[in-house]
Amino acid sequence: xxxxIGNKNYSSWSLRPWIAMKVHGIPFDEExxxxxxxxxxxxILRHSPAGKVPILKDGATTVWDSLAILEYLAERKPRLWPxxxxxxxxxxxxxxxxxxxxxxxxxxxxMNVRKRYPGKGRTPEVLADIARIxxxxxxxxxxxxxxxxxxxxxxxxxxVLRFRTYAVEGPNRGYMDAMLTLPAMREWIExxxxxxxxxxxxxxxx
Amino acid sequence: xxxxISNKNYSSWSMRPWVLxxxxxIAFEEVQLKFDDRGRAKGVERYSPTARVPVLVIDGESVWDSLAICETLAExxxxxxxxxxxxxxxRTARSICAEMHSGFQGLRGAMxMNIRSRYPGKGLTPESRxxxxxxxxLWTSCRSNHGADGALLFGRFSVADAYxxxxxxxxxxxxxxxxxxxxxYCDAVLGLRALREWMDAARRETEFVAGDEPYATHHR
Numbered sequence: 387x388x389x390x391i392g393n394k395n396y397s398s399w400s401l402r403p404w405i406a407m408k409v410h411g412i413p414f415d416e417e418x419x420x421x422x423x424x425x426x427x428x429x430i431l432r433h434s435p436a437g438k439v440p441i442l443k444d445g446a447t448t449v450w451d452s453l454a455i456l457e458y459l460a461e462r463k464p465r466l467w468p469x470x471x472x473x474x475x476x477x478x479x480x481x482x483x484x485x486x487x488x489x490x491x492x493x494x495x496x497m498n499v500r501k502r503y504p505g506k507g508r509t510p511e512v513l514a515d516i517a518r519i520x521x522x523x524x525x526x527x528x529x530x531x532x533x534x535x536x537x538x539x540x541x542x543x544x545x546v547l548r549f550r551t552y553a554v555e556g557p558n559r560g561y562m563d564a565m566l567t568l569p570a571m572r573e574w575i576e577x578x579x580x581x582x583x584x585x586x587x588x589x590x591x592x
Numbered sequence: 593x594x595x596x597i598s599n600k601n602y603s604s605w606s607m608r609p610w611v612l613x614x615x616x617x618i619a620f621e622e623v624q625l626k627f628d629d630r631g632r633a634k635g636v637e638r639y640s641p642t643a644r645v646p647v648l649v650i651d652g653e654s655v656w657d658s659l660a661i662c663e664t665l666a667e668x669x670x671x672x673x674x675x676x677x678x679x680x681x682x683r684t685a686r687s688i689c690a691e692m693h694s695g696f697q698g699l700r701g702a703m704x705m706n707i708r709s710r711y712p713g714k715g716l717t718p719e720s721r722x723x724x725x726x727x728x729x730l731w732t733s734c735r736s737n738h739g740a741d742g743a744l745l746f747g748r749f750s751v752a753d754a755y756x757x758x759x760x761x762x763x764x765x766x767x768x769x770x771x772x773x774x775x776x777y778c779d780a781v782l783g784l785r786a787l788r789e790w791m792d793a794a795r796r797e798t799e800f801v802a803g804d805e806p807y808a809t810h811h812r
Binding site: 479 | 694
């Protein structure tokens, strides 16, 4: 299997399937396409007509979109979702809520793993998004949302990194620590710090 | 099992799991909470922590978000084959549903669902045109690669058709001109019994939600 991703520093959608595969020991080859660079759009379109990362290729077939990739992987690794049917339904609700929601958080606290912008981006809408995420994480069974690491945690992994960058305190610290100390997460963070590309407009140093 | 929805004329997210359940012949109780002036479904916080429709209540537990509902139903009713049975087709079906779930903002913003109204030519912006092109590309590719067993995206009815059904009604409302293969697909969807039932109910609704009516020239 091959996973096509964007910059580790910036691409929150790429992190989701990547960390799920790492934590669950699903082997894959990684192809990184730095975003917003000369030729990057064409390179992505060669893999998928949707023109967006992440993309999973398995033999002759292609799965695009982080959530579709997670469901595809879960067919082979059922432990990617909680075992209990009611918990599984809740995990899917939380994961899809992230997938199509929280637009203001995504806009004002864009993922930027290696930077620190404490206090930045806290508009009223962003604070409402943070309150909702705080409520979701407050129910975590520990160390992860449903005990073991599931696809729902993969969907919220980039939010943990955003809260680290923008110094958002308050949401479940134990959950954030569990996420940040995962070997896979440390590998992603270290790779982000080594990436040479800087995307103007996303690095807003003041 | 209850499905909590809002106005049938406007609520495209409500429409998806409703059409899926009805077309698949799965029995459920419909709970309709109409939108208030601000476009919020009145009383929905009793059912969902997100205060949004749709919500599926199953064994006393809430499942919120249309896509989580579809996946949960597919798992609970394997005999209904709500996803395509073929693994490769299923991957594509999941991909295009996920793409719809978090995408097509240009189309959704400029062409809000409004089943009972007709605004030919309205809503064509550069962004909505790009989204329409992508929808046509998806439909055409699904029909030619996976559609041999019927008139729908993967031949027979699946989650993917329920997921794109609101887009089909938008193309009708805004009279979007489509290539023949895409138009034939729209016609097939509009002929589904569940679609006809939903649309008939939508036409009978009288509530006017200002936020979903950018092209109305007068209140009804």
